[in-house]
Amino acid sequence: MAMRHSAAKKSPARNSARSGSAARSSASPKAESASRLIDARIRELPDWRGRMLGRLRALVKEADPEVTEEWKWSTPVWSHDGIICTGEVYRSHVKMTFARGAALEDPAHLFNSSLGGNVRRAIDFREGEKLDEAALKTLLRAAVALNKAAAARS
Numbered sequence: 001m002a003m004r005h006s007a008a009k010k011s012p013a014r015n016s017a018r019s020g021s022a023a024r025s026s027a028s029p030k031a032e033s034a035s036r037l038i039d040a041r042i043r044e045l046p047d048w049r050g051r052m053l054g055r056l057r058a059l060v061k062e063a064d065p066e067v068t069e070e071w072k073w074s075t076p077v078w079s080h081d082g083i084i085c086t087g088e089v090y091r092s093h094v095k096m097t098f099a100r101g102a103a104l105e106d107p108a109h110l111f112n113s114s115l116g117g118n119v120r121r122a123i124d125f126r127e128g129e130k131l132d133e134a135a136l137k138t139l140l141r142a143a144v145a146l147n148k149a150a151a152a153r154s
Contacts, residue, residue: 034071038087041076045089048127052094053087056125059133060084063140081151084143097122104142108135 042054053076060067060078067084070077076087083099098104101111101121110132113122125131 031068031070034069034076037071038069038076041089049089049094052125052131053089055131056087056094056096056136059136060140063137064144067144079147080144081147084140084147093124093126095122095124098139098143100143100146103146104139106139108132108139110135110139 038057042050042057044050045053057069057076057078064078064080064084066080068079070079073086078084078087085096085098085101088095088097095113097114098111098121100119101114102117102119104121106121110123111121113124114120123136
C-alpha cells in the first residue's frame with residue numbers, strides 16, 4: 001500500500017534523555033551507548049511515535065541482524081557498510097530517511113518524502129497508517145546490499 005503525503009516541515013522533537021537500559025554485552029561501548037540512547041528516545045515518546053520508532057527499529061534489526069546502531073545528529077542511525085537509514089521523530093510523523101534511497105528500487109512505493117533529491121529518499125509514517133512490514137524489510141535489505149556492493153568496490 002503506497003503512502004502519499006505532503007512533507008510538511010516541522011521541527012523534530014528533541015531528545016533530552018541520556019540514560020537507558022542495560023547495555024548489550026556483545027556490542028562495542030560506542031554501540032552500547034547508541035543503543036541506550038535509542039532506548040531512551042523511544043521511552044521518552046509515550047505516544048504512537050515512540051511505538052512507531054520502536055517498531056521501525058525492530059524491523060531494521062529483523063531485516064539485517066548485523067546492523068550497527070549509532071546516534072548521530074541527535075537521531076537513531078542504522079548502518080551496515082555505511083548508513084542505511086535514520087529514524088527521525090517530528091510532531092506529526094516519524095521519518096525514516098534512507099541515505100542512498102534514490103538508488104533503490106521501490107516497487108511498493110513506500111518512499112513518500114524527499115523525492116526530489118539525487119541521493120536520499122524518505123518515508124513519513126503518520127499516526128494510524130498501516131505499515132507494510134514486508135515491503136519495508138525488502139527495502140532495508142536492498143539498502144544493505146547496495147552498501148555492501150559499494151564497500152566491495154572500494
